[in-house]
Amino acid sequence: MKTQKIYDNGYQWIVLGRDPDKPEKIIDTNQYIIKDGNRTMMLDPGGIEIFSSVLAATLSETSVNNITDLFASHQDPDIISSLGLWNEILPDLTLHAPAIWEGFLRHFSGGDVNYNAIQDKGGSIKLDSVELQFIPAHYLHASANFHVYDPKAKILMSGDVGAALEGPGAPMFVDDFNSHKEKMHMFHKRWMPSNEAKMDWIRRVRDMDIDMMAPQHGRIFKGDDVKRFLDWFEALDVGVAIHGG
Ligand SMILES: [Fe+2]
């Protein structure tokens, strides 16, 4: 699994992904690490199937005892079915995840994980030097769902929003927004259920200062491509299965 630093100024953001050993039939995922002093937080650390690759890649960046926090944007298996394995090697770590998914996510953990239940209005967490915000993104696509915003690095980790279905080994950054649109089209139309939730999120995100939007699948948006994404998403009608697809 490849690792790539996307921010490095006193602390680091690192993306892990594009695993050539990934089983073919599982969806490709991006995992993110924020390494800040002797605290390391993993954002959407991934499924049980890729745990050993993610762990090996993580240990090339930080020591095992520095992995102190996990974040799960929502309850999907590609986000966090690895929870029980992380908890087994690091019983003191804390999972930060939506409050209403606690009873569900504990099915992945063996039941005894330290669980910081993020309430619907969101919240924040201070690592060593950086303070991160949990931004509500409910119904995009899960009924309780959060993104992570770092106002210093100006990075928004956007979970499944901005996801694209890519072939193996795709570049890590969007290089041509126009050709990228078709890789996002079906995913957003079908997995995002609510135009009202979409518009509420877009309104709030337009007010944020964002250099990079980093989704859990596909490629990272930089600079003007963030605004291009917001415009594209705003114009897209979602929740299409209600009308038969
Ligand atoms: Fe999901």
Ligand SMILES: [Fe+2]
């Ligand atoms: Fe996902």
